[in-house]
Amino acid sequence: MRAFKLYFKVMRGSLATILTYIGIFVVIANFVINAQLPSKEADLKIAEPKITVFDADESPVSKAFTAYLTEHAEIVELEDTEIAINDALFDGETYYVIRIPQDFGKQMLHPERNDAELNAQGSIYVHLSIVSAQLVERYNQTFQVYKQAFGGSIPAEQLENTLDLIRTDLQAEVSTRAFLSGETYKITLLGTSFNNTFYILIALLTSVIGSTLIAMENQSVKNRDLVSGIPERQRTFGIFLATLLFSVVLWIFLIVFMYTQLGFDLLTDTRSLWLIGVSFVHMVAVLAVANFFITLMRNKGALNFFSTVFSLAVSFTSGVFVPLELIQAPVQKVVSFMPTVWAVKANNAIVHMPEQAPDYSFVWQAMGIMTLMAVAFLCLTLVLRKSRQRSFA
Amino acid sequence: MFRHITKYKTLALVKDHSSLFWTLFFPLVLVTVFHLAMSGMFSSDTYRFDPVTVAVVTGDAKQEEIKAFDTFLDYVGVPGTPGKEDGPLQADSDPKDAYIIYIKAEPEEARVLLDKNQVYAFVEVGETVTMTAKNILNSSNSLNGSVLRSLLERYTQIKNTMNSIENLVTSGAIRPGRDFEERIRKAFESDTGLHEEDQGTKKGDVLIYFFALLGYLSIFPMAGSISSVAELEANQSSRAARSWLAPYPKWKRFFAEITPNVVLYSILIVIIYYYLGVLGVDLGPRTGYILVLLLLGTLTGIFMGTAVGSLFKGSTGIKTALGIGLPLVLGFFSGMMASEIRKLVKNSIPFLQKINPVSLVAEGLYSLYNYSTLDRYFDIVIRLSIFLVIAIVLTIIGLRRSNYESI
Numbered sequence: 001m002r003a004f005k006l007y008f009k010v011m012r013g014s015l016a017t018i019l020t021y022i023g024i025f026v027v028i029a030n031f032v033i034n035a036q037l038p039s040k041e042a043d044l045k046i047a048e049p050k051i052t053v054f055d056a057d058e059s060p061v062s063k064a065f066t067a068y069l070t071e072h073a074e075i076v077e078l079e080d081t082e083i084a085i086n087d088a089l090f091d092g093e094t095y096y097v098i099r100i101p102q103d104f105g106k107q108m109l110h111p112e113r114n115d116a117e118l119n120a121q122g123s124i125y126v127h128l129s130i131v132s133a134q135l136v137e138r139y140n141q142t143f144q145v146y147k148q149a150f151g152g153s154i155p156a157e158q159l160e161n162t163l164d165l166i167r168t169d170l171q172a173e174v175s176t177r178a179f180l181s182g183e184t185y186k187i188t189l190l191g192t193s194f195n196n197t198f199y200i201l202i203a204l205l206t207s208v209i210g211s212t213l214i215a216m217e218n219q220s221v222k223n224r225d226l227v228s229g230i231p232e233r234q235r236t237f238g239i240f241l242a243t244l245l246f247s248v249v250l251w252i253f254l255i256v257f258m259y260t261q262l263g264f265d266l267l268t269d270t271r272s273l274w275l276i277g278v279s280f281v282h283m284v285a286v287l288a289v290a291n292f293f294i295t296l297m298r299n300k301g302a303l304n305f306f307s308t309v310f311s312l313a314v315s316f317t318s319g320v321f322v323p324l325e326l327i328q329a330p331v332q333k334v335v336s337f338m339p340t341v342w343a344v345k346a347n348n349a350i351v352h353m354p355e356q357a358p359d360y361s362f363v364w365q366a367m368g369i370m371t372l373m374a375v376a377f378l379c380l381t382l383v384l385r386k387s388r389q390r391s392f393a
Numbered sequence: 394m395f396r397h398i399t400k401y402k403t404l405a406l407v408k409d410h411s412s413l414f415w416t417l418f419f420p421l422v423l424v425t426v427f428h429l430a431m432s433g434m435f436s437s438d439t440y441r442f443d444p445v446t447v448a449v450v451t452g453d454a455k456q457e458e459i460k461a462f463d464t465f466l467d468y469v470g471v472p473g474t475p476g477k478e479d480g481p482l483q484a485d486s487d488p489k490d491a492y493i494i495y496i497k498a499e500p501e502e503a504r505v506l507l508d509k510n511q512v513y514a515f516v517e518v519g520e521t522v523t524m525t526a527k528n529i530l531n532s533s534n535s536l537n538g539s540v541l542r543s544l545l546e547r548y549t550q551i552k553n554t555m556n557s558i559e560n561l562v563t564s565g566a567i568r569p570g571r572d573f574e575e576r577i578r579k580a581f582e583s584d585t586g587l588h589e590e591d592q593g594t595k596k597g598d599v600l601i602y603f604f605a606l607l608g609y610l611s612i613f614p615m616a617g618s619i620s621s622v623a624e625l626e627a628n629q630s631s632r633a634a635r636s637w638l639a640p641y642p643k644w645k646r647f648f649a650e651i652t653p654n655v656v657l658y659s660i661l662i663v664i665i666y667y668y669l670g671v672l673g674v675d676l677g678p679r680t681g682y683i684l685v686l687l688l689l690g691t692l693t694g695i696f697m698g699t700a701v702g703s704l705f706k707g708s709t710g711i712k713t714a715l716g717i718g719l720p721l722v723l724g725f726f727s728g729m730m731a732s733e734i735r736k737l738v739k740n741s742i743p744f745l746q747k748i749n750p751v752s753l754v755a756e757g758l759y760s761l762y763n764y765s766t767l768d769r770y771f772d773i774v775i776r777l778s779i780f781l782v783i784a785i786v787l788t789i790i791g792l793r794r795s796n797y798e799s800i
Binding site for chain 2 (some may be wrong): 016017019020021024027028031032044045046047048049082083086090091092107114115116117118119120121122125126127128129130131133134135136137138140141142144145146147148149150151158165168169170171172173174175176177178179185302304305306308309312313315316317321322326327328331352354355356
């Protein structure tokens with residue numbers, strides 16, 4: 001157990017790194033989770049369109065049209081400048097900017113026309129741009145229907161009444177309901193949070209375990225241990241046990257912190273337990289991978305760079321930060337040799353698992369692959385250590 | 394003396410092969426990985442609308458309601474069949490221009506389809522129309538609900554309009570002619586005169602990841618400059634203690650130490666910019682302005698490091714962790730890991746976004762890419778310069794008049 005104890009003594013030197021990373025995780029996770037937590041879980045969450053209208057016509061028709069938009073969307077007031085409009089579209093403050101030109105009213109009422117010129121600018125939220133365009137389309141169509149009903153032109157004395165009728169007709173509502181309970185949203189958020197812990201685990205395990213291991217593998221430290229009569233096998237076992245213990249404690253802390261944010265009641269959901277299972281297997285696999293690369297590298301100066309590159313590269317290509325469907329297929333194939341991508345895929349499968357007749361076969365498969373990876377990397381590490389020991393002897 | 398220190402600091406930087414390799418290697422690897430992970434988003438499919446999959450339950454609805462809804466379905470969608478192995482609903486014909494792919498189902502069947510995620514929602518037709526869907530945290534799927542609800546509202550609105558016109562006909566306000574029904578039908582199908590334009594906002598949404606990455610990489614020298622300060626403070630390194638013996642002002646030694654860092658990282662950020670161009674990431678034609686902003690960001694990063702290094706007298710471990718962790722956190726808040734975070738920060742903590750140097754560089758690059766005027770760019774350059782001046786002042790405060798009780 002001397003190597004085991006020594007490991008934790010050496011690890012004290014990395015306390016600052018551990019606390020910094022954990023502090024960063026706590027702040028970020030707290031911010032992200034609370035910003036996305038649903039307020040009313042029983043209702044179906046549907047994004048409402050946000051529209052900006054610049055009315056250059058100011059006719060009764062354009063005013064009625066703007067009033068209709070106000071009733072069906074959130075109207076966002078903006079300064080009419082390129083920067084203000086683009087900023088608002090880019091930041092999602094508005095999803096659609098409509099410009100009503102002069103003569104809009106005249107064009108709408110014209111007997112020969114069945115539309116009027118309108119300019120619009122959509123945002124990156126293509127769905128909400130479609131919804132906004134549909135709002136415009138249905139007003140125009142309903143207006144044209146009334147125009148045709150009056151024989152091609154709406155009599156001036158009937159205009160006000162007709163505009164009121166259009167507004168009343170368009171006030172239809174559809175009832176919406178959330179399927180099962182609103183907990184699905186929370187479980188999805190939990191799945192995303194679990195994915196985010198993968199990055200912290202990779203970064204911390206590579207940097208902290210790395211710096212400690214490299215210090216422990218310093219030839220003079222190693223010689224001292226071996227001269228004192230500790231067999232190499234026992235020393236390796238002690239070091240591995242210590243890294244596992246540290247990883248488990250760190251993992252438990254991250255899990256507990258997430259549940260304090262999202263609620264421990266989620267633990268009653270089977271999917272939540274599956275997420276914990278996947279996360280644990282992933283942690284063990286990452287530990288094995290990190291151990292292998294650190295044993296291979298043995299350079300303390302390069303460790304910080306390696307840890308940052310490795311954690312960011314694995315996280316970006318494995319779907320931790322960016323959805324997997326956006327990552328190119330060849331990249332996905334390459335990263336399938338890393339456990340993280342399997343953990344992310346398993347988590348995605350779990351959060352979308354049907355409640356009736358759930359099928360966890362893929363999750364088992366992913367956990368099996370991660371376990372095999374852990375075993376393979378552990379064997380490689382042991383072989384590498386053995387060969388180094390021989391070359392030194 | 395200045396030249397002497399600069400020369401030997403440069404030699405020390407260049408001859409430390411391991412650190413030099415990682416200093417150069419890290420940003421290039423990160424950019425390559427970023428490109429590999431993100432280049433899929435440049436595809437035009439990223440912002441494509443895929444029809445919403447729906448199970449339609451007619452249940453006990455009246456025959457005329459079912460007929461009306463069928464007509465509506467033909468107008469807005471195409472029928473579909475469940476995919477193999479419980480896969481999502483697949484359209485039976487080309488779903489081009491369709492808003493929905495639908496399947497008629499019994500209530501229990503529809504629930505199973507939704508439970509297995511084969512459809513986004515199921516819709517119950519009757520006196521009122523009800524849509525049921527899952528609350529999920531997925532940007533594209535969650536927005537499907539807005540489109541579907543809007544379509545269903547349209548169905549109800551058409552019914553309202555037909556009833557209103559019927560009332561007008563009954564009251565005698567409207568006298569229908571021979572082709573009345575045909576004209577009404579055509580009016581319902583009329584197009585709007587809506588002209589939509591996209592001024593680069595969509596591509597900008599993908600590029601913001603690269604803008605934030607460049608912002609992060611320009612602040613990244615912070616870690617290197619923290620260790621440079623350690624070589625100035627006699628209580629932090631033996632080399633600094635030795636150099637203190639030389640009768641040479643501290644501020645001159647500081648600039649002599651920092652100059653090789655400034656040159657090295659400036660060259661590096663220029664290489665990264667051109668390397669992105671080689672990878673095919675087009676950041677816009679204003680190369681000069683972009684490089685000025687990146688170099689300003691690099692200077693800010695270096696002096697942020699010196700400020701942290703001189704103000705915090707803690708252990709090297711804390712400083713190293715801060716040097717690596719702080720740029721990563723600033724990168725995270727500027728949207729480097731998820732562009733939605735940038736929006737969350739802007740809405741929740743707008744002040745943080747205004748002072749985050751990574752965000753400032755990213756927004757400056759975005760403004761150069763997206764705006765015809767340079768007003769926003771110069772505004773950001775001024776803010777970043779203020780940040781740089783503050784970092785320099787903090788460094789001076791941290792470095793000046795140090796007393797060492799025991800070295």
